[in-house]
Amino acid sequence: MASAEPERERAAGGAARLIGSLGSATRLRVLAAVVLGAGTAGEVRAATGLGARTVHRECDRLVSTGVIEEGPEGRFLARVDDLAEAARALAMAVADREDLGPSMTPEEKVRRAFLRDGRLRSIPTQRSKRLVILDVLAQEFDPGRRYPEREVNRRLRGWNDDVAALRRYLVDEGFLDRERGEYWRSGGTVDAG
Numbered sequence: 001m002a003s004a005e006p007e008r009e010r011a012a013g014g015a016a017r018l019i020g021s022l023g024s025a026t027r028l029r030v031l032a033a034v035v036l037g038a039g040t041a042g043e044v045r046a047a048t049g050l051g052a053r054t055v056h057r058e059c060d061r062l063v064s065t066g067v068i069e070e071g072p073e074g075r076f077l078a079r080v081d082d083l084a085e086a087a088r089a090l091a092m093a094v095a096d097r098e099d100l101g102p103s104m105t106p107e108e109k110v111r112r113a114f115l116r117d118g119r120l121r122s123i124p125t126q127r128s129k130r131l132v133i134l135d136v137l138a139q140e141f142d143p144g145r146r147y148p149e150r151e152v153n154r155r156l157r158g159w160n161d162d163v164a165a166l167r168r169y170l171v172d173e174g175f176l177d178r179e180r181g182e183y184w185r186s187g188g189t190v191d192a193g
Contacts, residue, residue, distance in 0.1 A: 019086055021065035026050065030058040031078065034068050039075035107132045120160040123169070131173060137166060138175040138188030146182045 022028055033047035044055045059076060062068040071077045104112075110132040114121055120137075124130040140155045141147060147155075149167075156163040167183075170176040177186040 016090055017065070019083075019090055021061065021067060024058075026054060027058045027061060030055060031062060031067060034062075034076045035078045035080060039071075039077070041074075041076075044076070111136065118158075120166075123160065123162065123165060130169060134166075134170055134173055134175050135188045137170060138185060141176065141183070141185040143185045143190060146184045149181050149183065152176070152183045 029048045030044055033044045038044045038047040041055050063070055068076045068078050110129045114124055114133055124133055137159060152167055153163045156166045171178050175187040176183045
């Protein structure tokens with residue numbers, strides 16, 4: 001089963017490149033014309049109202065990315081099945097990455113939205129979401145141990161550069177207490193195991 005994951009990632013990468021190649025309104029107009037039956041460059045020009053040079057350039061790009069193919073007698077054919085498969089592969093990859101399953105808790109959704117690659121992308125402005133993130137940050141500190149401010153800053157900087165705001169929120173919301181330049185954990189969830 002381990003080999004299925006890299007294959008799925010490769011498929012998603014190819015799908016993303018294929019779908020990404022459509023990132024131009026002009027290119028989409030050309031593709032739409034081909035899908036709707038315009039098979040020659042002249043028919044595409046007539047259907048889209050675009051100039052010959054633009055149609056030629058966009059058709060070449062669509063052929064090079066595999067979105068359309070040039071068939072017999074120079075007629076263009078849209079690879080609709082390949083596009084549909086690419087869209088499905090990309091949707092599955094996004095769903096896998098975001099883990100959008102119905103069993104995801106609201107806290108997991110908040111963590112996924114704000115934490116990426118072990119870093120806090122931004123501090124939530126909504127208090128309920130901020131509390132979820134502060135609970136994650138509180139796990140950096142062992143209950144019963146006192147930390148000097150520079151150690152608190154060092155640990156928080158690993159999450160986000162705005163250590164002053166994070167430290168203030170942790171204290172204000174009761175996750176950390178402070179006295180004479182020392183901090184200790186006073187709240188948050190604790191792993192009982």
